[in-house]
Amino acid sequence: MEVVWRRPDRSVGRYTFGDLYRRARALAEALTRAGLKKGDRVATLMWNHSAHLETYLGVPCAGGVLHTLNLRLHASELAFIVNHAADRYLIVDDVLLPCLESFRRDVKLERVFVVPYSGNPAPAGFEDYEAFLGGATGQFAYPAIDENDAAAMCFTSGTTGRPKGVVYSHRSIVLHSFAEAVKDSFGLGHHDVVLAVAPMFHANAWGLPFTAAMVGTKIVLLGAHMDAESILQMIVSEGVTIACGVPTIWLGVLDELERNPGKWKLPNIVRAPCGGSAPPESLIRALDRHGIHLVHLWGMTETSPLATTGGIRAHMREWPMDEQYKVRARQGWASPFVELRVTRGEHEVLRDATTAGDLEVRGPWVASGYYNAPEEQSRWTPDGWFRTGDVATWDDDGYIKLVDRSKDLIKSGGEWISSVDLENALMGHPAVKEAAVVGVPHPKWAERPLAVVVLKDGAAATAEELRAFLAARFAKWQLPDAFVFESAIPRTSVGKFLKSRLRDQFAGWKWE
Numbered sequence: 134m135e136v137v138w139r140r141p142d143r144s145v146g147r148y149t150f151g152d153l154y155r156r157a158r159a160l161a162e163a164l165t166r167a168g169l170k171k172g173d174r175v176a177t178l179m180w181n182h183s184a185h186l187e188t189y190l191g192v193p194c195a196g197g198v199l200h201t202l203n204l205r206l207h208a209s210e211l212a213f214i215v216n217h218a219a220d221r222y223l224i225v226d227d228v229l230l231p232c233l234e235s236f237r238r239d240v241k242l243e244r245v246f247v248v249p250y251s252g253n254p255a256p257a258g259f260e261d262y263e264a265f266l267g268g269a270t271g272q273f274a275y276p277a278i279d280e281n282d283a284a285a286m287c288f289t290s291g292t293t294g295r296p297k298g299v300v301y302s303h304r305s306i307v308l309h310s311f312a313e314a315v316k317d318s319f320g321l322g323h324h325d326v327v328l329a330v331a332p333m334f335h336a337n338a339w340g341l342p343f344t345a346a347m348v349g350t351k352i353v354l355l356g357a358h359m360d361a362e363s364i365l366q367m368i369v370s371e372g373v374t375i376a377c378g379v380p381t382i383w384l385g386v387l388d389e390l391e392r393n394p395g396k397w398k399l400p401n402i403v404r405a406p407c408g409g410s411a412p413p414e415s416l417i418r419a420l421d422r423h424g425i426h427l428v429h430l431w432g433m434t435e436t437s438p439l440a441t442t443g444g445i446r447a448h449m450r451e452w453p454m455d456e457q458y459k460v461r462a463r464q465g466w467a468s469p470f471v472e473l474r475v476t477r478g479e480h481e482v483l484r485d486a487t488t489a490g491d492l493e494v495r496g497p498w499v500a501s502g503y504y505n506a507p508e509e510q511s512r513w514t515p516d517g518w519f520r521t522g523d524v525a526t527w528d529d530d531g532y533i534k535l536v537d538r539s540k541d542l543i544k545s546g547g548e549w550i551s552s553v554d555l556e557n558a559l560m561g562h563p564a565v566k567e568a569a570v571v572g573v574p575h576p577k578w579a580e581r582p583l584a585v586v587v588l589k590d591g592a593a594a595t596a597e598e599l600r601a602f603l604a605a606r607f608a609k610w611q612l613p614d615a616f617v618f619e620s621a622i623p624r625t626s627v628g629k630f631l632k633s634r635l636r637d638q639f640a641g642w643k644w645e
C-alpha cells in the first residue's frame with residue numbers, strides 16, 4: 134500500500150504504508166522524549182501530504198491530541214484558537230512559515246517543528262521535523278490509552294460565528310472509521326485508491342486518514358494543489374477510485390471536463406463522497422456523464438464529520454431517472470449508530486418530506502459539548518441531542534433534505550424561502566457556473582432573495598431569462614427580485630460559498 138502526494142513544485146512523492154508506520158511511530162517516540170504528556174495538544178499547520186498523515190497517526194499514538202489548524206483563517210482567529218486549545222507543540226510546513234509569523238507573537242508554543250515540504254532545510258531559529266524524527270531509536274512502548282481519552286481536536290470553520298473546538302476520542306474515531314468504510318457510505322476497501330481533496334485541516338480530514346489506515350486503502354494527497362486540473366491529473370495517474378471533496382471542488386472539476394472534451398480519460402468510475410454544502414442535482418447528473426458518481430452525505434465538524442449517506446435505496450432502482458436524481462440530491466439517511474430527528478419546539482415534525490424543522494443529531498461520534506465553552510451548551514438539548522442549526526425535512530424512507538442553514542433561510546413576509554433550492558436550481562441553467570442566493574433587507578417584506586451569479590466562460594444570460602427559468606419551478610413570491618452578475622463568489626476557508634460576506638456586501642441594496 135502506498136501514500137502518494139504532490140510537492141510544491143508539483144513533483145510526486147510516494148512511500149509505503151510500512152514507511153508511514155515507521156515514521157508515525159518515530160514521531161510518537163520523539164514527542165514522548167520531548168516531554169509530551171497524555172492530553173497535550175500538538176497543533177499542525179500543514180497542507181495535505183505525507184507528514185500531515187504521520188501526525189494524524191503519531192500524535193494520538195503518543196497519547197497526544199492532534200489539533201489541525203485551518204491555514205486559511207485570519208491571524209487573529211488562529212491566535213484565538215491556538216490559545217484556546219493551549220497548544221504545546223506545533224508542526225508546520227516550511228511554506229507556511231509566513232502564516233505562522235502572522236500570529237506567532239500572540240501565542241505561546243513550546244516547540245515548533247518545521248517540515249521541509251518544499252525540500253529546504255528548516256531556517257535558522259526553527260527545529261527541523263526530519264531531525265526530530267531522526268532522534269527516535271525505535272525503542273518505544275505505546276502508552277496505555279483509555280478509549281475515551283482525547284485523540285484529536287478540530288475547530289469549526291467559522292462559517293457562522295467564532296470557531297468552536299470539538300474533541301474526538303480514540304473510541305469515537307474508531308467507531309466513525311467503521312461506519313465510514315461501509316459500502317454504502319464512503320465504501321473504502323483494500324482495492325481502492327482514495328483521494329482526499331478536502332483539506333486535512335477541515336473536519337478531521339473527513340476521517341479519511343483513520344479509515345484508510347484501518348482497511349489499507351492507498352492514499353493520494355494533493356499537497357497545496359487543489360485546483361481542478363491537479364485533481365484530474367492525480368485521478369488519472371494514480372487510478373483513484375474514491376475522491377472526497379465539497380461541491381465547489383466538483384463544480385470546478387466539471388467546468389474543466391466540459392471545457393476540454395476528450396482531454397481527460399478517467400481510468401474507472403470514480404465514487405465521490407461529497408458534502409459540506411448541498412451539491413446541486415444538475416452537478417450530480419453532469420458528473421455521472423463523465424464517470425464521476427457523486428455520493429451525497431451530510432456532516433459537521435461536530436459529527437466527526439460523517440452523519441448521513443445519500444443514494445438510492447434498493448426499492449428505488451427501477452424508478453425513473455429523474456426521480457432517482459431527486460433522491461440523490463437529498464442528504465440521505467442516518468449512518469449506522471447515528472440518530473436523527475427533525476423537530477419544531479417539543480415535537481418531531483411529520484415525516485412527509487415537506488414539513489421543515491430543526492435537525493438534531495446524536496451518536497457515538499457526535500460531540501457532547503464544545504471544548505472549554507460552557508456558554509455554548511445550549512446547542513445541546515437536555516437529553517443530549519445536538520442542535521445542528523440546519524433546517525430540514527424528512528420522509529418515511531428516513532431521508533433528510535436540508536432546506537437551509539437556519540441563518541441562511543430567507544424570511545420574506547412571514548414565509549421562509551430556501552436559498553439552497555434557488556441556487557441549486559440556478560446552477561442547473563446551462564449558462565450558469567455558480568450561484569449563491571442571500572436574503573437582503575427589504576422595507577416591506579423584511580427580506581427578499583438576491584441571486585449572485587457567475588456565468589460560464591463565453592456564456593450569456595440576462596436576469597429576465599434566469600427569472601423565467603426559475604419560474605417554472607418556484608412560486609412567484611419565492612423568485613429572487615434581483616440578479617447580480619459577478620466574476621466569482623467569495624468562499625469560506627474550506628470552499629463553501631461565504632454567504633455572510635454577500636449579505637454584508639448587499640445589505641444596503643436599493644430595491645426598485
Ligand code: ADP
Nearest residue numbers: 289290291292408409410411430431432433434
Ligand atoms: P462550518 O459550520 O464552519 O461551515 P462545518 O464544515 O462543520 O463547518 O459545516 C457543517 C455544516 O455544513 C452543516 O451544518 C451544514 O449546514 C453544511 N453541510 C454539510 N454537509 C451538507 C450537505 N450535504 N448539504 C447541505 N449542507 C451541508
